[in-house]
Amino acid sequence: MTITAKASLTPSQTEEIDHVALDEDYVLTASFVEKVVDASDAGDGLKLRSLLEDLHPADVADLMGFLTAEHRTVVVLWLPPDLLAETLPELDDNIREEVLERVPHLTLAEALQELDSDDAAAVVEDLEDDQREKVLAAMPEVDRAAIENSLRYDEDSAGRLMQREVMAAPSFWNVGDTIDHIRKQGEDLPELFFDIYIVDPHNKPVGGLPVSGLLRAARTIALVDIMEPINAIAVDQDQEEVAYIFEKYHLISAPVVDAAGRLVGQITVDDIVNIIQEENREDILRLAGVSDEDRGSSVSEIVRGRVPWLAINLGTAVLGSIVISWFEATIAQIVALVILLPIVSAIGGNAGTQALTVTVRALATRELNSSNAARTFRRELAVGLANGFVLAPLIGMAAGLWFQEWRIGAVIGMAMVLNLLVAATVGVLTPLTLSRLKFDPAVSSAVFVTATTDFFGFLIFLGLASLVLL
Amino acid sequence: MTITAKASLTPSQTEEIDHVALDEDYVLTASFVEKVVDASDAGDGLKLRSLLEDLHPADVADLMGFLTAEHRTVVVLWLPPDLLAETLPELDDNIREEVLERVPHLTLAEALQELDSDDAAAVVEDLEDDQREKVLAAMPEVDRAAIENSLRYDEDSAGRLMQREVMAAPSFWNVGDTIDHIRKQGEDLPELFFDIYIVDPHNKPVGGLPVSGLLRAARTIALVDIMEPINAIAVDQDQEEVAYIFEKYHLISAPVVDAAGRLVGQITVDDIVNIIQEENREDILRLAGVSDEDRGSSVSEIVRGRVPWLAINLGTAVLGSIVISWFEATIAQIVALVILLPIVSAIGGNAGTQALTVTVRALATRELNSSNAARTFRRELAVGLANGFVLAPLIGMAAGLWFQEWRIGAVIGMAMVLNLLVAATVGVLTPLTLSRLKFDPAVSSAVFVTATTDFFGFLIFLGLASLVLL
Known part of the structure; x- marks a missing residue:
């Protein structure tokens, strides 16, 4: 636990001193960040220290996130040691690793003694093996033991999270x-x-x-x-x-x-509170196919995290292509059908993602389990059907008028109702199944859901079109 | 604030009594929910009361979420009044409104006196106007004044959230x-x-x-x-x-x-903690185009919340259709091009959603503001370009082999690199612009981003194809 005695200056207080660090929402102002950048470009250590020394550790951590790696190096050099210590647990993971590489191990050993055992352990965990040994060796026996004891528990366990000091x-x-x-x-x-x-x-x-x-x-x-x-x-x-x-x-x-x-x-x-935010962050990013990344991640780290999802997406998108290839003859006869494919794809994908997101969220907050899974599924099917009855006439009439052919309108309308049922089904069953198999329901669900709605959406639409129009 | 003196039974404690309400993760067991359902079907009030009376209010609220509306009516009837009072602030909004309609106003007036002023105000806020008047009239002057005072502040303000009692x-x-x-x-x-x-x-x-x-x-x-x-x-x-x-x-x-x-x-x-969860819930659902809904929402409420987004999506998807219609002549000559459209759409949409989600999240956690917006944008462009250089050869070669025509491979590969740059651009600039205009960056961003990547994706791909292949 880090509840530092030193609270941040409130915006009104900071206005009284010569540099305003925080705006009225307690966010660092762009002009303050600029001052820090200028001072570190100029190598003006005293100016830097005067800018930084009154900041709350959480604001220093925030500042680091807004700086480039080079500026961070200069700032770390001029941070008062106790403020550096309290800032370490607040940093984004990637930035903390970068900063730790630059701090001499004796400074670090001293800084860690200022922290509670859980925070100190979290920092030590991020050290490279050889640096970790040196730092621990330079610490008093009692602090070292507390950290080593904490690190013995699993990374995401209560043991790692707890502080040993209790009343x-x-x-x-x-x-x-x-x-x-x-x-x-x-x-x-x-x-x-x-x-x-x-x-x-x-x-x-x-x-x-x-x-x-x-x-x-x-x-x-x-x-x-x-x-x-x-x-x-x-x-x-x-x-x-x-x-x-x-x-x-x-x-x-x-x-x-x-x-x-x-x-x-x-x-x-x-x-x-930190863990809740971390878990929420993971859920929202995973749904979009983004692995862990933060402000400190390099372009190559980000690409390594995102490309696999895009590649999987490429693979699943081919399913939609294959369906279309089955109907090449139909399309060659009625090219107008192609114009409607993006609509089939967009509506199916969107409705599926709606059902998916609601289900993933309900699983995450434990509002959904075996006692109401069947009811949830029936409700989503009903929603899908109702959505279809609202949207199908709209798009059916629009398509009928566009192509001056009411049968095309009828086909796209019917296909839409059926595809919305498919969307509801995969949107609910995909995360439920992943969760029952003990996988994270957020991971990769979206890619699978949109691939399925594309596959069946094209199949139903082009299949019906072949039957009705040819 | 509701910190009730009564903590929940721990799972190990409940095993000692005859009904196990919670599993090892503190979630209500399906078998316990079933017992409640059976008892309320049988109209066995004493059994119901014995099942419910030892539950923590948070668990009662959870139970209500797993029940159907009819079963909830029976359960509310048999809840001990003080437990009902403490359960009210814990309920999902829709379920609370439903329950409140069924509780006589004198019972409610008494129950509300048990709560802190902020919780009582939150409940009173959900009452229909005439019921609210009756309930407030039946309360002692001092409690009524506290509630009325709290309701005078804006719904999402600190004033509504605070409790007046301080030391x-x-x-x-x-x-x-x-x-x-x-x-x-x-x-x-x-x-x-x-x-x-x-x-x-x-x-x-x-x-x-x-x-x-x-x-x-x-x-x-x-x-x-x-x-x-x-x-x-x-x-x-x-x-x-x-x-x-x-x-x-x-x-x-x-x-x-x-x-x-x-x-x-x-x-x-x-x-x-509740507010953080509420805000996170809103963000994740809004990104998917789902308005506020919960376990207690009816099918028609859900449809009213989701259909507008699907309708907007329908409108934006038409943009993609229009682009395709511009190239009808090209497609009529090379039908194979159609087969690649889902891939253009899927990759562009996915990459755009990745950039969008990361940006929305960074805005929500205030890790992104004017001091690093330009850097974030450049980084996303670099990521888009790198993603393109990884994926374009893959899909280019696959397409070239599939259609036995290397020029098709070259066209889709080039189109993919360009579309990934479009995806990065709209993925970052859409939420940034919305946020600068003081709109919620999560709302409707996804629909706009995928429509844009479809529009430009089809335009670039079919445009290049017309130039290169015809």
Whole structure:
């Protein structure tokens, strides 16, 4: 958890000093970014430092995203070391890797000691093997152990996400005991905590109490009499599950337990917000066939992430081509049919993508499971049919008038209704099937859905046309 | 804010009682949903109540989403009133509206008093005008005033989101004064709070202090000596802005101030998590041309939300048709060209959607603004060119072999490179332009982008073919 004591200057505050870093929406202004660029071009370190030193680490990270790699190098050189430390966990992955390569390992070892164990581990994880060894070797034993322990858990697990520092109280304590303990042991407790976990003699959490509840209760009240049920998180639980639990039950923090149910750490909601954003980002990009990329990605990294999807798309698009080739003779006789193919393709693809997106989203938010899958499918079919009955007359009449041939209108109208049923079917069943097979339903679904609606759309339209018009 | 004292049973706990409501991922099991359906079909109210009474409100809301409207009616009838109250803010919008129509106004008036002012206002907002009047009239003056006050703010503003209850301390207090005040005034304070706001004599917040910090400090220390800077939220700020500030600076709670800078309430992070999910949901659905819909939407509501996008799509797809009609003579001579049209359309549309989605996402997370727009555009053009150089030889050779005519291969290959540049251009410039004109960059972008890549894709391919092959 990184809740830094230093809050950002509010826009109104910054107006009082000579450089306005943030606009009214708390976004870095273009003119501030320009000042940083100018100062680093001029190699004016003192100017750079004066521009940067009052920024919140999150704003420094943001600034780095707006700079080119060369300017980042200069900025890193002039960042005060403690600000650099707090900025590291905030950076985009690609930029963090780039920055880490440039920071001497002793500076890094010192910087990491300023961070909570979970943030420090996240940074160390991004180091090259040899750099990692050097950095860890230069750290005090206790910090190194905490980081190594954190890295022992799977990358996307609760264990990696948690901080080891927690405020635990034995179940026989009362409110007064707990408050006295906090006053005395202040230094060993987490810098910031929201819930106290009440543990039994085996160190298993049996309840929780918000700090404000502790403050409000009389000193003689036993903790067990005012504690509330808790949602304990298993240390090997996937971070997506953890985010779901936090979101569903509106948690601020939750205890993490090992396989034996013993308290080993806690997760706080601010880390969860990041994970929710990360998962949403993944879903939206995967639906479009974009692999992980960010502001720091190079052109070749981006191309390597996107070309495979385009190549798959090329392969599936050939299916549509093949269908058309089957009807070459029909088309040679009635070239007008070709003019309608983009419409068949666009409407089928779009309706399929609508059904697909709704289904992928419902799966991601767990609003869709086996108890309502059949109902969802029937509803999408009904929607497809209704869409067809609205759109088919429109396009049918338009096509009939364009080609002065009502039979062409009838064919495209009928084909559209049938293809919208195909779109609803593949739009729902593709992600449902992928999800049941334990694949990510967002990945590659869109390519498959549009290929299928093209294939059947052309087949139905050209098939009907051959039957009716020839 | 709804942080209910009652946490959900953990899966392992529920296994000990006779019905297992949640699976290991905290999702309702299909067998539990079935039991509820059976009990409500049988009209067995006591059974229903025993199934429901131990559920967390969030799980009841989830259950409602899995049921049909008829089953929901029966379930609402048998929900204990306090559980019904806490469930209302958790429901999907459509389901909440449906449930509210069925709850007698006196029951509702009583239920709403159990909720925080922000949650109560959110429920009242969904009532029909005449029901709203009746419900408000049946509530005690103080609760009614709180709700009416909340509803006076814009729907998506900080004012609507905030709770009025805050823990404020005058700036001349020390730690001891503050703790004593909390112990004495417990009842008038928020049920749960995370930060204490330090206010000046004009009730303007000048700093904040986490409760755990208060607990740890010596009683004689002045609040102003340990307080931290705060990010004050303006009462009329848009909820999306508020979410951005919380996310960026890892806030747990923040004070809300009126136009004069006076403290009027606070916003807590659990409400922000909901907003982040809501905004993400909107973005992903809008990109696919789906308006707001959820599990409770009827087929006709869904169709009304989706048909307009399909109709727009129909209109834009006609552009592609028109281009093809310009080349009818070419096609009549070389029918083989038609077979390649789906490939031109698919690759252009897909590459455009990739660039579009990345741009929309970067705008939503504010990673893209005027200071890096030009660089982003150049990068996408470079990616488009690189994609073209990878894919064009592939498809060019395949087409050349298929039609035994290398010139067709050359034409499609060249057309593909050019169309990928078109795709990059419209994929980036469409959302950037919409955003600069203060429109939502996600809405309708996809339809426009694919229509443009179809238009230029067909034009370039068929144009080159006419020049080279005829």
